[in-house]
Amino acid sequence: xxSSSRTREQAxxxxxxxxxxxxxxxxxxIREVATANFDxxxxxxxxxxxxxxxxxxxxxxxxxxxxSRPAISQAADALERKGYVRRVGRSDDRRYVExxxxxxxxxxxxxxxxxxxxxxRQRMRSLSETELEAITNAMPALRKMMDxxxxxxxxxx
Amino acid sequence: xxSSSRTREQAxxxxxxxxxxxxxxxxxxIREVATANFDxxxxxxxxxxxxxxxxxxxxxxxxxxxxSRPAISQAADALERKGYVRRVGRSDDRRYVExxxxxxxxxxxxxxxxxxxxxxRQRMRSLSETELEAITNAMPALRKMMDxxxxxxxxxx
DNA sequence: GTATAATAGTTTCGTTACTTAACTATTATC
DNA sequence: GATAATAGTTAAGTAACGAAACTATTATAC
Numbered sequence: 001x002x003s004s005s006r007t008r009e010q011a012x013x014x015x016x017x018x019x020x021x022x023x024x025x026x027x028x029x030i031r032e033v034a035t036a037n038f039d040x041x042x043x044x045x046x047x048x049x050x051x052x053x054x055x056x057x058x059x060x061x062x063x064x065x066x067x068s069r070p071a072i073s074q075a076a077d078a079l080e081r082k083g084y085v086r087r088v089g090r091s092d093d094r095r096y097v098e099x100x101x102x103x104x105x106x107x108x109x110x111x112x113x114x115x116x117x118x119x120x121r122q123r124m125r126s127l128s129e130t131e132l133e134a135i136t137n138a139m140p141a142l143r144k145m146m147d148x149x150x151x152x153x154x155x156x157x
Numbered sequence: 158x159x160s161s162s163r164t165r166e167q168a169x170x171x172x173x174x175x176x177x178x179x180x181x182x183x184x185x186x187i188r189e190v191a192t193a194n195f196d197x198x199x200x201x202x203x204x205x206x207x208x209x210x211x212x213x214x215x216x217x218x219x220x221x222x223x224x225s226r227p228a229i230s231q232a233a234d235a236l237e238r239k240g241y242v243r244r245v246g247r248s249d250d251r252r253y254v255e256x257x258x259x260x261x262x263x264x265x266x267x268x269x270x271x272x273x274x275x276x277x278r279q280r281m282r283s284l285s286e287t288e289l290e291a292i293t294n295a296m297p298a299l300r301k302m303m304d305x306x307x308x309x310x311x312x313x314x
Numbered sequence: 315g316t317a318t319a320a321t322a323g324t325t326t327c328g329t330t331a332c333t334t335a336a337c338t339a340t341t342a343t344c
Numbered sequence: 345g346a347t348a349a350t351a352g353t354t355a356a357g358t359a360a361c362g363a364a365a366c367t368a369t370t371a372t373a374c
Contacts, residue, residue, distance in 0.1 A: 011281065011289045011290075019299070020206070027223070067181070071362075074325095077324095096369095123303075129164055135299060138295030141289070144284055146280075216351060252351040254351075
């Protein structure tokens with residue numbers, strides 16, 4: 001069993017010294033852009049992103065974003081009030097409510113994304129092709145971490 | 158000029174579909190661990206991490222974490238109240254205040270980190286050596302993004 | 315087929331994390 | 345030595361959450 005792999009420890013180590021501060025930086029940029037030029041907060045932006053990714057029920061959104069259902073419900077309130085999102089009941093099971101992007105929401109998201117992508121491009125401008133590929137290649141591996149079940153899945157005999 | 162590189166666009170694309178949800182997952186795990194088993198919140202944990210990384214002034218911490226100085230000041234209040242951190246004035250310039258980890262703070266951080274690392278190891282257990290290396294290799298490239306100055310640095314003639 | 319349980323969403327309430335603006339203390343500058 | 349700049353804090357307001365309690369709808373049990 002190659003289980004206490006050195007490689008893995010190193011990946012974890014570097015992950016922790018890199019991702020949190022980077023995420024903080026991105027977050028603060030979005031905050032700046034989204035609140036100054038646009039009409040939303042960072043968190044609302046992220047909810048919009050998830051909605052566009054594939055409209056789902058409130059619970060699904062909460063699960064995807066790893067926050068509580070009330071939190072999604074409240075974010076939806078704010079976004080609906082601003083006209084960026086619509087609540088749509090599902091006819092086959094009336095307990096479910098789905099969120100749909102409105103036209104305005106879609107446009108807003110495009111605008112914020114354009115801004116943010118431009119900013120990232122700037123930040124990446126001195127990276128070599130090799131470095132960019134390194135980033136691209138790492139992402140699928142990181143995604144795998146999310147798919148892993150949380151617990152070791154106790155074997156039933 | 159190779160400026161609108163395809164590779165770069167792809168890196169950005171994948172980054173956005175990977176990092177935010179992954180970060181959300183990690184965040185929610187830490188919240189669980191830190192508030193259930195320990196005495197702190199997610200954000201306080203992150204502040205402690207920065208303090209350990211190298212004790213610096215309040216402003217430096219704020220800059221490192223990309224949040225406002227008041228936010229750091231308040232986090233420091235909470236952490237000091239709980240005894241995990243100490244405010245230490247600098248003698249050469251009395252405007253500065255630095256944060257130091259107390260013994261308790263250090264132990265707490267170790268404990269939370271142990272928990273979190275174990276959890277990450279779990280989540281990484283099905284990754285191949287190649288995938289782990291991909292993660293390790295991407296991190297320095299991502300760090301570079303943080304070092305870039307925010308603005309294109311207008312050339313002065 | 316009603317009673318009971320489970321599930322999706324919401325409301326309420328309290329806590330924490332932030333920000334901006336205004337204020338204090340200290341050091342630099344002219 | 346007056347003025348400006350800088351580090352930190354305080355104050356006040358907003359947003360993001362979670363937990364618990366509540367409503368509406370669908371599934372299960374008997």
